[in-house]
Amino acid sequence: DGGITQSPKYLFRKEGQNVTLSCEQNLNHDAMYWYRQDPGQGLRLIYYSQIVNDFQKGDIAEGYSVSREKKESFPLTVTSAQKNPTAFYLCASATTLNTGELFFGEGSRLTVL
Amino acid sequence: SQQGEEDPQALSIQEGENATMNCSYKTSINNLQWYRQNSGRGLVHLILIRSNEREKHSGRLRVTLDTSKKSSSLLITASRAADTASYFCATDGANDYKLSFGAGTTVTVRA
Numbered sequence: 001d002g003g004i005t006q007s008p009k010y011l012f013r014k015e016g017q018n019v020t021l022s023c024e025q026n027l028n029h030d031a032m033y034w035y036r037q038d039p040g041q042g043l044r045l046i047y048y049s050q051i052v053n054d055f056q057k058g059d060i061a062e063g064y065s066v067s068r069e070k071k072e073s074f075p076l077t078v079t080s081a082q083k084n085p086t087a088f089y090l091c092a093s094a095t096t097l098n099t100g101e102l103f104f105g106e107g108s109r110l111t112v113l
Numbered sequence: 114s115q116q117g118e119e120d121p122q123a124l125s126i127q128e129g130e131n132a133t134m135n136c137s138y139k140t141s142i143n144n145l146q147w148y149r150q151n152s153g154r155g156l157v158h159l160i161l162i163r164s165n166e167r168e169k170h171s172g173r174l175r176v177t178l179d180t181s182k183k184s185s186s187l188l189i190t191a192s193r194a195a196d197t198a199s200y201f202c203a204t205d206g207a208n209d210y211k212l213s214f215g216a217g218t219t220v221t222v223r224a
Binding site: 006088100 | 117144146148153154155156157158161201203205211212213214215216217
């Protein structure tokens with residue numbers, strides 16, 4: 001089955017620790033995205049990538065980092081510099097940046113203790 | 114920046130009734146999309162309407178787009194308990210294909 005897999009689904013972190021969220025897709029999509037969702041708010045774009053070895057900052061990139069070494073993988077690191085990291089993180093992919101429809105993973109919920 | 118704004122924030126209806134929610138946006142777009150999110154899950158794409166289209170149907174879903182008013186509506190007919198979810202509109206910019214999502218409308222369908 002084709003799709004996007006995010007892991008872990010739940011993650012707890014102590015303040016000051018970095019944590020990496022995994023996102024893997026087997027849809028052969030070029031474009032991949034990371035969004036953050038807070039209660040009662042819409043999705044906010046953190047980073048996106050059009051192609052391997054290229055990525056761009058979204059609207060709220062501060063305190064986050066990404067890599068795109070493989071087409072299938074787009075991991076997100078939440079660094080200790082992110083002031084309020086507790087949130088629901090969603091990874092998505094699309095055929096290309098201009099295609100339109102996004103395919104989402106099931107999300108990772110990060111809680112900072 | 115958040116471009117789309119959904120209205121109402123929440124909606125509660127009886128099974129079998131229709132549900133209508135609206136989305137307003139601020140700048141010119143290429144496409145407008147609607148997504149559904151069940152609690153604690155990822156988003157699922159429902160329908161995409163292009164800026165040169167006025168209406169689109171998919172099963173029990175009907176989407177309209179009025180570019181002069183910068184607004185769209187999503188109608189779910191003959192609602193079912195399984196339609197209970199949050200619904201989001203997403204817009205891109207005329208010169209920017211990144212999607213911006215609204216805060217969503219939470220729909221509860223009562224049995």
